[in-house]
Amino acid sequence: MKVPGGSIPAGIVDRGLADAKVEAVSTDLRFIAAFNAALSLATLALRATGHRTGAQVGHLVKTIESLELTLKPSNKIIQKFKTFNHKRNKSVYDVAGSISDQELQSMVSLANELKNSAIAWLRGSHPELLEGQALGGRTFVRQHS
Numbered sequence: 001m002k003v004p005g006g007s008i009p010a011g012i013v014d015r016g017l018a019d020a021k022v023e024a025v026s027t028d029l030r031f032i033a034a035f036n037a038a039l040s041l042a043t044l045a046l047r048a049t050g051h052r053t054g055a056q057v058g059h060l061v062k063t064i065e066s067l068e069l070t071l072k073p074s075n076k077i078i079q080k081f082k083t084f085n086h087k088r089n090k091s092v093y094d095v096a097g098s099i100s101d102q103e104l105q106s107m108v109s110l111a112n113e114l115k116n117s118a119i120a121w122l123r124g125s126h127p128e129l130l131e132g133q134a135l136g137g138r139t140f141v142r143q144h145s
Helices: 010-019 027-048 059-068 075-093 101-125
Strands: none
Touching (some): 027 059, 075 101
């Protein structure tokens, strides 16, 4: 299966989740790492369906909103993810130290939940994209944690 825009190797998601655990860096950067892991999963699902967002203003929000049609998490999860996008933007562009430990843990939980949903979704909808069968030997999501 040819996926427009290429693949999202499992290592990107796993790296983000691992980086979110590194206590030697700021809570802000750990939050961003977990956010990026979750965003990679949303992108993976969108690309697996043959779609992608353009590189215009708001493309991250559109990618997050596409989860409603792909992995189908609850609206509460999508809204929380959108709120975290706003928090990420604030942390990256406006204010250092704006992320709390509780927000970090919530973002990590959301990313892990999306990872589990993505694995289940891929098994049911696109098993050819799981480990060992993805494009060019690159894996979308590892089936084990």
